[in-house]
Amino acid sequence: MTETPQTPAEAPAAQVPPAPPPFEFLGWPLTLGFIGASILISLTQGLAQGFVSVNISQIAGEVGATTTxxxxxxxxxxxxxxxLPLLLIKIRTQYGxxxxxxxxxxxxxxxxxxALMISDLRSAVMVQFFAGMASAPLSTLAFLYMLEPLPPQWKMRLxxxxxxxxxxxxxxxxxVISPALMSDTGWVSLHLLSLGMAAVALALVYLLPLKPTPHVKVIAPLDIVSFLLIAVGFGGLTVAFVMGATYWWTEAPWLGWTLVVSILSLMIAVxxxxHRKAPLLDIRWIMxxxxxxxxxxxxxxRLILSEQSAGAPRMFQVLGVTQDQLVPLFSVIVxxxxxxxxxCIPFIKAENVPRFHVVALVLIAAGAWMDSHSTIDTRPHQMMLxxxxxxxxxxxxxxxxMLRGLMSALARGPNYILSFVIVFLSTQSLGGAIGSGVFSTLINHREAFHLEVLREQIPATSPMVTSAIAARVAAVSSQIADPMQARAQAVTMIGTDITNQAYVLAYNDLYLLTFLIACLALFALLLHMWRDWIVQRLEAWRSRPPPEAAPETPASAEPETPASAEPETATAKPAAS
Structure with missing residues (x-):
């Protein structure tokens, strides 16, 4: 306090810290901590959905319900x-x-x-609804924790x-992990794992706080109205496509009314x-x-990728392959x-997006073509590649x-990021539900068709069926003494084989359809790339400056050489005219 303050001229110059190198933006330990938190949060919300979809039949037995x-x-x-992600972004902006x-x-x-207190189907459905609500913000948290510690040049690239x-x-x-957990204590083990992961994620959220952002009041009363209408529309579409193949579209009238209410709600929301000055979604930009x-x-x-979630696992389930036998296949998939x-990391750039999509379509088309040759003897190890x-x-x-979409939104302004995020998340959530529903519907339709054809081609009186029944009777005669019961069991086994063959043929049809859609999309993408290449060449040709005419010089005149100029070497190239 006794020292005289320095004048601005005497004050030392402020030193600007150097820019941090990649991966050291917050220091190695903190950076790895944020990345680890992001991975844990992503797996927590992903496993919450995966545990239910993978173990539906086992869960049905534990809550005393049918699979339907x-x-x-x-x-x-x-x-x-x-x-719910539609409103979560604004909630995050307003409350921090x-x-x-x-x-x-x-x-x-x-x-x-x-979830540990579930006792029947009604309580299980209620808990799953709230689990879906609670897991929706985790996707956003995973993004934030992954992007927080990285410098700008690595946020999109890594x-x-x-x-x-x-x-x-x-x-x-x-x-991969469900068979080991379900074999111990059933569905309780899955809930305990989810609970443990949620507890660790909670500790990481408190230990690694995100950078605070300014609070801005962005939620308007009409936002709630629009959100409720969109929620009814999206929820109705989800229910219709998830349950449509189970209850069958023409047998349950409530499916049609659900679709009508969903479409009307979305139309009113649009x-x-x-007609809003500050809309929740910019419909004009989205369209x-x-x-x-x-x-x-x-x-x-998203639709053609449903082949992996709704195709191979269900086909193997029909063929009697257990969950334990599918673990190596899905380990390879992971x-x-x-x-x-x-x-993607070394090559991800905006100009490389079409090339990535070409490679992805080629891989999907090749994989679907290989799967379309399945038989009732196909096993998981044959479909690993x-x-x-x-x-x-x-x-x-x-x-x-997503990189291309984010760049398009950022080019219009930060307010458009919300609209793009909704487009992205909606296509993934709804696309997954629609893809699974359409896939299951087509499977059931084609299975009925192939089953009818097989029964017409293989009548019960044909010598082939008679010999097959005799072989099955001989196989089960050691276990069933009554000849009539043994014959009935043999007929049942042959009927099961015919049904399984019809299912495999139906899955082959869907694999082939996936191959054709991928090929069609690849053809359209290549045409689009070819058109862009032609447009770029035309623009480059039009923007090229016209060549300047060289001044004429008499033939006898010789260019003057300055005294200071050096003589040209024998290897020097002549100047361009």
Whole structure:
């Protein structure tokens, strides 16, 4: 206090700290901590959905319900996941990242504790609905924790592929670890694992707080109205496509009314948003040609990628393959997905997005073509290569597609990021539900067709069927003494074989359809790239300056050489005229 203050001239110059090198933006330990928290949060929300979809039949037995009734567990989980991200982004902006992260992870922890008290189907459906609500913010938290510690030049190049890759691992990883957990204490083990992961994630959220952001009041009363209408629309579509193949479209009238209510709700929401000065969603930008093209691309890829979640696992289930026997196959799928995400990191740029999509479509087409030659003797190890190719294709597609969408949104302004995020999440959530529903519907339709054809081609009086029945009777005669019962058992076994053959033929049809859609999308993409290349060449040719005419010089005149000029060497090239 006794020293005289320095004048501005005497004050030392402020030293600007040097720019941090990559991966040391917050120091190695802190950076790895944030990345680890992001991976844990991604797997926590992914496994919450995967455990339900993978173990529907086992869960149905534990809650005293049929498999058809237990399908409502999946629908209840997906209903809030389809629409809740629409409002979560504004909630985060108005109330801050810190409060958003804490409330989100605490809510998920409480829901995981409540899951331990499930006693019947009604309580299970209620808990799954709240689990879907609680897991929706975790996707956003995973993005934030992955991008927080990285410098700007690495956020899209490293952070985006990694977080999207681990977000996709929920269902295949659940198939890897579920058999070991379910064999001990059943569904309780799955809940305990989810509870433990949620508790660790809660500790990491408190130990590694995100940077605070300014609070801005952005939620308007009409936002709530639009959100409720969109939630009803998305929720109805989810229920219809998840349950449509189970209850069958023409047999349950409530499916049609659900679709009608969903479409009307979305139409009313669109009308409201179009007449608002500050809409929740910019419908005009979403309906622009570039965003419509991106939305269709995302939806097509999500539909054809449903072949991996709704195709091979269900076919093997029909063929009597147990969950334990599928563990090696899905371990390969998990590793392939991670390798595909890592392959994006060195080459991910806006100009390389079409090339990534070409490679992804080629892998999907090749994998689907290989799967379309399945038989009733096909086993998981024979499909490892094809399924690994499809898994890698999913990782190669998703990160570049989101990069292009984010750049398009940022070019228009930060307010458009919300609209793009909704487009992206909606195509993934709804696309997954629609893809699974369409896939299951077509499987049931084609199975009925092939079963009718096989029964017509193999009458019960044919010598081939008679010899097959005799062989089966001889096989079961040591266990069944009564000849009539032995013959009935043999006939039942042959009928099961015919049904399984019809199912395999139906899956082959869907694999072939996936191959054709991938080839068609690849052809359209190559045409689009060729058109862009022609446009670029024409623009470059038009923008080229006209050549300047050289001044004429008499033939006898010789150019003057300055005295200081050096003589040209023999290897010097002549000057361009």
């Amino acid at each position: 009734e237990a399908s409502w567990l999946m629908a209840a989980f997906l209903i809030p996941r389809a629409s 990242l810190r409060r958003f992260a804490e409330v989100a992870i605490i809510t998920y922890l409480l829901v995981s504790i409540a 952070g985006l592929p990694m977080v999207l890759t681990f977000a996709m691992l929920g269902t295949p990883l659940a198939r 009308v409201i948003e179009l 622009s040609p570039a965003i419509v093209h991106l939305t269709v691309t995302l939806l097509i890829f 590793v392939s997905s991670i390798l595909g995400g890592l392959a 094809s399924q690994a190719m499809i898994a890698a294709a999913g990782s190669l597609f998703l990160a570049p597609a």
